Amino acid sequence: MRWMLRAVITAVLLVAAAFAVTACGSSDDSSEGSSTSSSASATTGAKPGTKITLWHNSADPPALRQLYKDFEADTGIKLEAIANPSAGFEDTTLTRWASGSRPDVLEYHPTVTNLLALNPRANLRDLSGEAYIAKSGDLYRSAATVDGKTYGAVIGFPQVFGIFYNKDVFARAGIDTPPTNAAELIEACRTILARTPGVVPIAESGGSQWPVQVLPTLLMGDANPDNTWGQELRSNRAHLDDDGSPFTRAMETYKQLRDDGCFNRDAASATVENSVRGLVEGRVAMVALHSDMIAAMVAAAGGDAAKVDGSIGFFAVGGESPAATYIPSPIGSYYLPRTGDADREAAALEFIRYVTGRGYGRYIASARAFPVIEGTPEPEGVSALAREVKASYDRGPANIAYAADVPGVGGVMVLINKLLIGQVEPEQISEQTQKAVEQAAKAAKLEGW
Amino acid sequence: MASTTLTQATGAPEQTAVRASEQPGPRRRKSPRAGGHWPFFALPAVVLVAVFFALPFLLNAGFAFSDWSGFSEEIGFNGVDNFRTLIDQEIFWPAVRTTLMYAGFMLVFAIGISLSLALLLEQTTRINTIFRSLFFVPVLISPLAAGYIWKGMLASNGPINGMLSFLLPGTVDTAWLGDPTTALPAVALIEAWKWSGLITLVYIAGLKAIPKEMLEAAMIDGANAWTRFWRIRLRMLAPALTFNVAVTLAIALMAYDVIAPTTAGGPGDHTTTLNIAMRLQWGQSFFGPASALSLTVAVLIVVSAVPLVMWMRKKEVN
Numbered sequence: 202m203r204w205m206l207r208a209v210i211t212a213v214l215l216v217a218a219a220f221a222v223t224a225c226g227s228s229d230d231s232s233e234g235s236s237t238s239s240s241a242s243a244t245t246g247a248k249p250g251t252k253i254t255l256w257h258n259s260a261d262p263p264a265l266r267q268l269y270k271d272f273e274a275d276t277g278i279k280l281e282a283i284a285n286p287s288a289g290f291e292d293t294t295l296t297r298w299a300s301g302s303r304p305d306v307l308e309y310h311p312t313v314t315n316l317l318a319l320n321p322r323a324n325l326r327d328l329s330g331e332a333y334i335a336k337s338g339d340l341y342r343s344a345a346t347v348d349g350k351t352y353g354a355v356i357g358f359p360q361v362f363g364i365f366y367n368k369d370v371f372a373r374a375g376i377d378t379p380p381t382n383a384a385e386l387i388e389a390c391r392t393i394l395a396r397t398p399g400v401v402p403i404a405e406s407g408g409s410q411w412p413v414q415v416l417p418t419l420l421m422g423d424a425n426p427d428n429t430w431g432q433e434l435r436s437n438r439a440h441l442d443d444d445g446s447p448f449t450r451a452m453e454t455y456k457q458l459r460d461d462g463c464f465n466r467d468a469a470s471a472t473v474e475n476s477v478r479g480l481v482e483g484r485v486a487m488v489a490l491h492s493d494m495i496a497a498m499v500a501a502a503g504g505d506a507a508k509v510d511g512s513i514g515f516f517a518v519g520g521e522s523p524a525a526t527y528i529p530s531p532i533g534s535y536y537l538p539r540t541g542d543a544d545r546e547a548a549a550l551e552f553i554r555y556v557t558g559r560g561y562g563r564y565i566a567s568a569r570a571f572p573v574i575e576g577t578p579e580p581e582g583v584s585a586l587a588r589e590v591k592a593s594y595d596r597g598p599a600n601i602a603y604a605a606d607v608p609g610v611g612g613v614m615v616l617i618n619k620l621l622i623g624q625v626e627p628e629q630i631s632e633q634t635q636k637a638v639e640q641a642a643k644a645a646k647l648e649g650w
Numbered sequence: 651m652a653s654t655t656l657t658q659a660t661g662a663p664e665q666t667a668v669r670a671s672e673q674p675g676p677r678r679r680k681s682p683r684a685g686g687h688w689p690f691f692a693l694p695a696v697v698l699v700a701v702f703f704a705l706p707f708l709l710n711a712g713f714a715f716s717d718w719s720g721f722s723e724e725i726g727f728n729g730v731d732n733f734r735t736l737i738d739q740e741i742f743w744p745a746v747r748t749t750l751m752y753a754g755f756m757l758v759f760a761i762g763i764s765l766s767l768a769l770l771l772e773q774t775t776r777i778n779t780i781f782r783s784l785f786f787v788p789v790l791i792s793p794l795a796a797g798y799i800w801k802g803m804l805a806s807n808g809p810i811n812g813m814l815s816f817l818l819p820g821t822v823d824t825a826w827l828g829d830p831t832t833a834l835p836a837v838a839l840i841e842a843w844k845w846s847g848l849i850t851l852v853y854i855a856g857l858k859a860i861p862k863e864m865l866e867a868a869m870i871d872g873a874n875a876w877t878r879f880w881r882i883r884l885r886m887l888a889p890a891l892t893f894n895v896a897v898t899l900a901i902a903l904m905a906y907d908v909i910a911p912t913t914a915g916g917p918g919d920h921t922t923t924l925n926i927a928m929r930l931q932w933g934q935s936f937f938g939p940a941s942a943l944s945l946t947v948a949v950l951i952v953v954s955a956v957p958l959v960m961w962m963r964k965k966e967v968n
Contacts, residue, residue, distance in 0.1 A: 289914065292933020299720060299932055318720045318935040407916055408828070467806045469917035470828025608721070611934040612739075619918035622830050633739050640735055640936065645721035 247551035249277025251544050253305035255552075256294065258532055260287035261308070262496050264568030265533055271563065272555045278548045280306075288409050288472075290531070291315070291611060303538040305549040311345040311353045311534040312605040317645045319536070325352040326537040326546070333557035336575040343428060343601055344529040345536070354553045356561060357533030358571040360491035361594045362419055362526040362602065363517045365498070365586075370486040371514075373397050379516035381523040383420055383454040390463035393486045403458065404476035404485040405468035405621065412473045413617040416458075416489035418602050420451035422526030423519030425600045434607045434638065436649035441638065442631035448603070450520055452627030456620060469621045477501045481509065492590045493532050499584075510585040517593045525599040609641025610634060707948060713941035720935025732942035736931075744919055745927040745943065748834065749950065752923055753902035755838035760898045761891070764846045768853030769879075782854070786847035793844060797911030800840045801827060804912075827913050830920045837921050841908045845901060849894045856890030857883065892962040899955045903947060924950070 255269065266282075273280050283304065285293045294309055295318060303324075309315060319325060328334070329351045334341050337355070345353030364386075366379060374396040380386040390402040406412040424430050424447035433439035441448040458464065465471055465485070477494065478501045479485035495509070502508045517525040535556070537549045556564070557574060565572045566580045571591055583591075604610045616630040625633075642650040717728040736742035767785060771778045788796060803810050804826040814822040826836045860883055868878050884891075906925035909915065915922035915930065922930070928943035 289933075292930065295720065295933050295935055296929065299935065299937060320720055320722060323723050408914075410914060466823075467825035467828045470825050470833075470913065609934070612930065615915065615919065615922075615930065618916050622917045622920075624830070624918035624920075629740075636735070636739050637934075641719075641721060641934070644717065644719040644936075 245547045245551040245554060247276065247278060247548040248544055250279065251548040252279040252281060253545050253548045253552065254281045254283060255306040255308065256283050256285055256297070256304040257308040258287050258290055259284040260290075260493070261532060262568060264564055264570070267567060268556060268560050268564040271560050272552060275559065276548075276551055276555060278551060280552070288411075290411075303540055305538070305540060305545050306552050307536045307538055308531065308534060309536060310531040311355050311529040313343070313347060314604055314606060314608045314610065315531075316345060316347055316352065316536075317608045317641075318611075321347055321350075321352045321536075324538055326539055326550075328352060328354060328537065328553065331553065331557070333553075333574055337573055338575070340529070340573060343605060345534065353534055353536045354557050355529055355534045355573060356556055356564070357530035358492070358573055358591075359527040359594070360493050360530045360532075361590050361599075362415055362422070362489070362491045362528070363515050363590065363593060364416075364419070364487050364489050365480060365494075366487045366514050366516065367480055367483050367485065368512055368514050369483055370397055370400055374486070379514070380518055381516070382423075382518065383450075383520050386420075386518055387454070387457055387461065387463075389487075390458060390461055394462060397486070400483070401465045401479065401485045402463040403465075403487045403489070404471065404479050405464045406471050406473040406476045406488075407469035407618045407621055408467075408471050409473040410614050410618075412476070412490065413468075413621065414604075414614050415491065417448075417451040417455050417617060418604065419489055419518050419526055420454050420520045421447035421603055422517075422600050423522050423524035423598070425526075425603045426524075426598060428601050428606065431601065431603045431606045434603065435642070435647060437642065437647075438649065441635040442628070446631060447520060448634070449627050449631045452617075452620065452630050454520065455617070456627055459621060459623075464621070469618055473497070474501070480513065483512070491528075492587065493530060495584065495586055495590070498586075506584050513586055515586060515589045515593060525594045525597065526602050527594060527599055528602045528605055607638055608645055608647070609638040612637050710941055710948075711945050713938060714945040716938050716941070718937040718941065720937065728938065732939040736927075736939050736942060741919075741922075741927050741931075741939075742943075742946075745922055745924045746946065746950070748919070748921065749903060749905070749923040749925075749947075750954075751834060752838050752841075752905055752921075753899055753954075755835050756842050756902040756905075757895065757898055759839050759842035760845055760849055761894060763842060764849035764894070765853055767846065767850040768857060771850065772854055772857050782847075782851070785850055788844045789847045791844070793907035794911050796840065796844050797908045800843075801912045804836060828917050830917050833913055833917055833920050837905075837909050837912050838902075840912065841901065841905060844908060845898065849898065852890050852894055853887065856887045860886045888962070888965060892959060895962065896955055896959045899958065900951055903951050903954070 257265075257269075261284075269280050269282055272278065285297070291310070294307075298307075298319065307319075309319070327350050329349075331351075331354070333354060334351055340355060341351050344355055345351055364379070370393065371377075371379070374389075374393045376389055376392060380389045393400060393402040403416070405416070430439060430447065434441065440446065459468075465476075465479075473490070473494070474497065476485060476488050477490075477497050480488045481498055481501045498509045498513060499506045517523045519526075533556075535553060537546070537553060540546060540549075561572070561574055562577050564570075565577050569580045569583045569587070571579060571583070571587075604613075613630070613634050616625060616633060619625040620627065620630060639650065713725075714732060715727060715729060716725050717731070718725045733742065771782050771785075802808055805811075806823045806825040806828070810826070811822045811824065824832065826832045864882060864886075865878055868882055873881065904925060905923045906929065909921050909923060909926055910929070913921045915926040919927075924943050924947045928940045928947070931937075931943060932940040
């Protein structure tokens with residue numbers, strides 16, 4: 202009988218040790234401000250049945266929504282997804298955030314400029330050392346990271362900005378080679394106006410607010426190799442209103458395009474959905490957008506991805522030379538706000554580990570998206586248009602958008618809208634935006650201000 | 651003759667009232683001044699106003715002079731820097747101007763439309779009752795829903811332009827909410843439409859309160875319909891008008907929820923009222939400047955609505 206007693210004691214000790222390990226993992230993960238690096242591969246201590254909230258973008262594609270359901274099914278954790286509308290996404294999210302309300306998981310921009318507005322040191326959990334960071338190349342050098350601490354997880358491929366064009370309209374206008382710089386873009390617009398009457402050369406969508414930033418951002422994209430200019434702006438060594446700044450030049454080109462009649466008449470109030478529909482139907486020649494909008498193009502074509510592949514092309518453009526401009530995507534980028542509730546914080550960390558780990562491969566396969574975490578195979582059946590965008594990004598030069606690291610540029614979309622209707626001049630946009638940058642940089646106590 | 655009739659008609663109730671106050675009835679309670687209980691009854695209202703209005707107002711007033719932002723945990727006093735920043739960035743004065751213009755448009759639309767509706771629907775008939783209910787429906791609709799509905803209606807390819815193209819020669823494709831000239835009146839009209847049902851009801855109540863004898867006397871004295879309206883009904887409507895102007899002005903100066911879904915402040919900043927500008931600042935985590943704009947709304951209401959209402963009350967008495 203003595204061996205039985207020994208076996209029981211051993212079993213009890215083993216169970217106690219297992220509990221101790223679990224408890225350590227749990228307390229480590231939920232402690233405020235502590236790094237989770239020591240427990241990156243350990244269990245989070247999340248309990249099935251825990252209910253957590255997720256604030257997400259209403260434009261999350263079906264595959265991402267399926268990932269949320271898979272997470273619930275696989276972990277038993279209940280995820281309440283609360284959508285923030287994609288039109289006005291930033292100010293809706295920040296208004297909610299500013300009211301003091303906090304979700305357990307926040308889907309939001311991983312760019313430093315947007316991250317600073319969340320005051321990460323005080324409000325977000327430090328995820329440095331989590332397994333996915335080491336497996337994501339140098340992504341976190343420019344994304345979701347402030348002062349060497351990584352606060353977010355990015356599972357989406359960066360949004361690549363460029364111009365989507367209708368191939369048939371280009372053919373009818375006799376444009377064989379897509380424009381590569383500002384001068385060629387102006388020329389292409391004039392050609393389209395002359396040869397394909399009734400077609401809008403470039404559709405702008407001021408009613409959806411954010412899209413008007415895309416074209417000017419492209420036109421200064423080539424000025425920011427390795428984010429050098431962005432860093433200078435951030436540290437007060439360069440200014441948007443400097444003489445001959447790429448920012449002012451981009452706005453001047455934009456004004457020229459407006460004066461030439463390149464934009465739709467309702468550019469200041471049209472919605473991006475209308476612009477995309479016009480592009481797919483051949484009423485519009487070009488729309489400056491990012492790669493996450495390919496899904497909207499397929500939707501505008503009645504779900505016919507082959508039609509979109511056949512009729513829509515993509516090209517990168519810059520002020521002087523072509524450059525693929527990108528920004529880490531807000532779709533599929535997550536932060537963990539501090540809530541002070543150990544169970545919910547453990548469950549939220551489980552969410553991050555799930556979407557970057559166990560659930561990631563399945564998500565990539567169903568989204569037909571390009572993976573950013575190593576060890577995940579590229580999926581089958583990616584659309585030709587998405588491949589064209591990726592090829593442009595891979596071919597380079599691919600520069601991160603100037604605004605990625607510069608705080609206070611949130612108001613630029615309103616100013617561009619004013620430019621569209623002739624209410625301001627390019628120089629005024631530069632001056633006023635620079636003032637907002639100064640206001641934000643000083644508030645964030647950035648170095649150099 | 652008319653003036654004699656009027657004096658007699660209005661004089662009678664006054665005399666009755668004076669007599670009533672002179673009669674020392676046995677059941678009559680002590681007057682408030684004599685009893686001293688009235689502060690007790692006023693207390694709940696005073697507490698509610700203090701806690702839910704005065705205190706937040708004062709706290710917000712403090713933030714307007716602070717460097718509160720989402721970028722930092724520290725909040726420090728920064729004088730009038732927020733106002734200076736907003737003026738430097740050409741946000742403050744355009745927003746004040748737009749807000750006042752919006753209030754002007756809305757006053758004209760809401761008061762004008764509602765008064766016409768009230769005169770049309772004054773008589774209590776079955777059809778008028780149906781129409782009164784119908785016109786009241788927009789009051790019950792969420793302002794956001796109303797905004798989205800009208801955004802679709804007023805789109806360049808929307809039904810309003812479709813109808814105009816049918817009625818008028820040529821094609822009408824004006825982007826009513828995207829054109830700098832039409833955007834502000836268009837959103838003010840939507841807001842007026844939203845509230846006209848309520849304002850109409852107040853006018854109808856006011857019209858119903860006008861003694862019939864007075865109008866009959868005027869008719870006997872030979873006053874035509876316009877004279878009766880201008881000299882009697884409109885003047886007797888003064889209390890209703892004061893109420894409607896005060897309410898409309900407050901709604902207009904606080905305008906946000908109809909503008910947000912329709913134009914979001916655009917095109918450019920042509921419909922950026924103070925509250926829209928406030929939300930834009932707030933949305934960029936600049937809470938200090940947002941509070942400054944919020945304070946401006948409160949001050950604007952106090953300095954414009956209060957004297958206006960006082961002046962109108964005075965006119966009522968006269």
